[in-house]
Amino acid sequence: xxxxxxxxxxxxxxxxxxxxxxxxxxxxxxxxxxxxxxxxxxxxxxxxxxxxxxxxxxxxxxxxxxxxxxxxxxxxxxxxxxxxxxxxxxxxxxxxxxxxxxxxxxxxxxxxxxxxxxxxxxxxxxxxxxxxxxxxxxxxxxxxxxxxxxxxxxxxxxxxxxxxxxxxxxxxxxxxxxxxxxxxxxxxxxxxxxxxxxxxxxxxxxxxxxxxxxxxxxxxxxxxxxxxxxxxxxxxxxxxxxxxxxxxxxxxxxxxxxxxxxxxxxxxxxxxxxxxxxxxxxxxxxxxxxxxxxxxxxxxxxxxxxxxxxxxxxxxxxxxxxxx
Amino acid sequence: xxxxxxxxxxxxxxxxxxxxxxxxxxxxxxxxxxxxxxxxxxxxxxxxxxxxxxxxxxxxxxxxxxxxxxxxxxxxxxxxxxxxxxxxxxxxxxxxxxxxxxxxxxxxxxxxxxxxxxxxxxxxxxxxxxxxxxxxxxxxxxxxxxxxxxxxxxxxxxxxxxxxxxxxxxxxxxxxxxxxxxxxxxxxxxxxxxxxxxxxxxxxxxxxxxxxxxxxxxxxxxxxxxxxxxxxxxxxxxxxxxxxxxxxxxxxxxxxxxxxxxxxxxxxxxxxxxxxxxxxxxxxxxxxxxxxxxxxxxxxxxxxxxxxxxxxxxxxxxxxxxxx
DNA sequence: TTGAAAGCGCTAACAT
DNA sequence: ATGTTAGCGCTTTCAA
Numbered sequence: 001x002x003x004x005x006x007x008x009x010x011x012x013x014x015x016x017x018x019x020x021x022x023x024x025x026x027x028x029x030x031x032x033x034x035x036x037x038x039x040x041x042x043x044x045x046x047x048x049x050x051x052x053x054x055x056x057x058x059x060x061x062x063x064x065x066x067x068x069x070x071x072x073x074x075x076x077x078x079x080x081x082x083x084x085x086x087x088x089x090x091x092x093x094x095x096x097x098x099x100x101x102x103x104x105x106x107x108x109x110x111x112x113x114x115x116x117x118x119x120x121x122x123x124x125x126x127x128x129x130x131x132x133x134x135x136x137x138x139x140x141x142x143x144x145x146x147x148x149x150x151x152x153x154x155x156x157x158x159x160x161x162x163x164x165x166x167x168x169x170x171x172x173x174x175x176x177x178x179x180x181x182x183x184x185x186x187x188x189x190x191x192x193x194x195x196x197x198x199x200x201x202x203x204x205x206x207x208x209x210x211x212x213x214x215x216x217x218x219x220x221x222x223x224x225x226x227x228x229x230x231x232x233x234x235x236x237x238x239x240x241x242x243x244x245x246x247x248x249x250x251x252x253x254x255x256x257x258x259x260x261x262x263x264x265x266x267x268x269x270x271x272x273x274x275x276x277x278x279x280x281x282x283x284x285x286x287x288x289x290x291x292x293x294x295x296x297x298x299x300x301x302x303x304x305x306x307x308x309x310x311x312x313x314x315x316x317x318x319x320x321x322x323x324x
Numbered sequence: 325x326x327x328x329x330x331x332x333x334x335x336x337x338x339x340x341x342x343x344x345x346x347x348x349x350x351x352x353x354x355x356x357x358x359x360x361x362x363x364x365x366x367x368x369x370x371x372x373x374x375x376x377x378x379x380x381x382x383x384x385x386x387x388x389x390x391x392x393x394x395x396x397x398x399x400x401x402x403x404x405x406x407x408x409x410x411x412x413x414x415x416x417x418x419x420x421x422x423x424x425x426x427x428x429x430x431x432x433x434x435x436x437x438x439x440x441x442x443x444x445x446x447x448x449x450x451x452x453x454x455x456x457x458x459x460x461x462x463x464x465x466x467x468x469x470x471x472x473x474x475x476x477x478x479x480x481x482x483x484x485x486x487x488x489x490x491x492x493x494x495x496x497x498x499x500x501x502x503x504x505x506x507x508x509x510x511x512x513x514x515x516x517x518x519x520x521x522x523x524x525x526x527x528x529x530x531x532x533x534x535x536x537x538x539x540x541x542x543x544x545x546x547x548x549x550x551x552x553x554x555x556x557x558x559x560x561x562x563x564x565x566x567x568x569x570x571x572x573x574x575x576x577x578x579x580x581x582x583x584x585x586x587x588x589x590x591x592x593x594x595x596x597x598x599x600x601x602x603x604x605x606x607x608x609x610x611x612x613x614x615x616x617x618x619x620x621x622x623x624x625x626x627x628x629x630x631x632x633x634x635x636x637x638x639x640x641x642x643x644x645x646x647x648x
Numbered sequence: 649t650t651g652a653a654a655g656c657g658c659t660a661a662c663a664t
Numbered sequence: 665a666t667g668t669t670a671g672c673g674c675t676t677t678c679a680a
Contacts, residue, residue, distance in 0.1 A: 023412045028349055043367070043376060065392070065393070067359070083344070084384065087346060
């Protein structure tokens with residue numbers, strides 16, 4: 001009943017007074033909150049923060065926000081968080097969840113759920129194709145002439161680890177090599193350090209190691225170095241991820257570039273589009289890119305090919321004898 | 325009016341059916357949501373995730389959750405996020421905010437706000453006492469005999485940087501040394517690499533460098549190494565934080581242990597206790613601990629004291645001449 | 649086209 | 665000590 005001019009004045013004053021729509025009240029009526037729950041195993045592993053950032057970005061642009069949960073790699077904690085976050089979010093993004101498939105499905109009965117870095121039957125998922133990358137990595141190693149290649153996987157018991165190991169086994173078998181599967185380790189520097197000691201005690205020399213975590217690779221790098229083994233002259237090293245820390249080795253490490261932030265954005269898109277669990281859930285595959293740096297080279301003499309010993313990296317120290 | 329037994333049966337069945345209180349509706353009546361907003365500059369810097377985890381932990385135990393915001397170091401973005409998160413949270417934790425004091429105060433008019441790693445007049449805050457740690461670090465360096473000490477600060481323009489620099493200047497002046505303040509750099513590996521080149525070109529040799537970020541230190545480490553300078557024989561290095569990555573240098577790096585997660589928990593406690601902005605806002609100081617490792621030693625000869633050259637770390641390579 | 653009213657699911661202040 | 669009711673701030677439906 002008011003004049004248009006008055007109307008304008010009112011809204012202007014309202015804006016000046018800092019009036020904003022009450023999100024809570026709106027959520028109560030509309031039924032959706034504008035929030036998306038993101039549950040990660042941990043923030044300590046630098047693999048996960050970029051994913052969170054990836055979902056955050058498109059979401060805040062749409063006026064939404066991220067409700068964060070850290071499961072600490074525990075299935076119990078994960079379930080608890082789902083129940084806690086579930087009612088107050090429009091959808092849930094589970095990053096590398098540890099719960100069994102059935103649990104995941106039951107979560108999805110209540111609200112849209114999408115997994116990242118893991119698939120579950122019936123659920124939409126974003127899959128970072130590290131297994132595909134591992135194949136590239138193994139082909140690279142085989143192409144350089146490596147035949148005895150160690151695979152240092154983990155985290156122990158993880159779904160993704162099984163996928164990667166499977167890819168590695170297939171690739172190496174196809175290439176006529178032998179894959180030595182080491183016990184999985186947690187993604188920490190010291191795990192690499194410990195494995196280095198184990199490696200130098202091998203009877204038959206291993207000429208290349210593929211490792212699933214940059215942190216472990218860094219430990220390996222240092223451990224092998226102090227044992228007198230040079231990278232890449234004596235042994236080649238490659239990682240199936242490429243975190244910032246990886247830029248820190250000298251020489252630089254061959255690794256898989258993983259577009260983590262993109263994975264997060266895709267998950268965000270899926271969870272907002274998803275009309276709950278459909279019959280044929282959408283799957284997005286995020287390809288990785290092999291980045292060849294200087295931690296991989298042809299194996300040393302005594303192996304399948306002749307080593308080019310000096311061409312790839314500076315060698316300050318005299319070559320030392322292998323331990324075995 | 326129902327029998328107690330019936331009542332029990334009802335609630336049991338309700339629980340079985342997965343009925344839970346609707347958090348949104350409750351929030352509408354009570355006025356508080358159980359959510360705490362945490363705004364960090366970025367998740368890419370490993371300094372911040374532990375803080376988020378620190379607030380997350382006590383909060384989820386109390387049935388609450390973290391609403392995350394990433395400001396990307398932008399004051400505009402920060403303000404936007406505050407307005408976006410503000411209405412849906414019980415309180416806001418601003419980690420290393422970049423907004424001016426006045427803006428921070430205005431945020432606090434609407435809801436409890438606590439800052440972390442920065443203080444603002446009138447606002448409660450958790451302060452990680454890196455300035456105090458920097459003093460310890462400088463005293464350590466001075467005690468070893470260093471007199472020309474470089475300070476490599478950053479991030480450019482940051483509040484915390486000014487505090488640390490001030491502490492460094494005072495400590496070194498008191499100890500009769502000279503602090504060479506280098507231009508602040510962003511917290512990245514390559515910044516350290518670049519600074520290393522700069523350092524080896526100094527006319528008067530600098531015998532120790534204090535750097536604000538582990539990442540920068542790592543770059544410095546590598547850059548100095550390839551320039552032929554040994555750590556700690558030729559030059560000492562120390563960092564004013566102690567991220568996981570720091571365990572990755574060989575020799576290990578002297579640094580400040582910073583209880584980041586504790587800082588997060590304290591902030592969480594403050595924000596939940598705070599009855600909005602009080603007249604004398606509580607301040608919590610989180611002390612750091614100096615961790616002396618092997619990247620610091622007495623300066624080489626030509627400086628104030630005689631260097632013990634070999635005692636602290638293995639030296640594989642022959643000593644090389646300084647560039648200057 | 650514009651304004652009034654019902655109700656989302658809960659809590660808190662009431663009346664019994 | 666119990667049960668009833670008003671209303672949180674919005675959206676949506678319906679009447680004017």
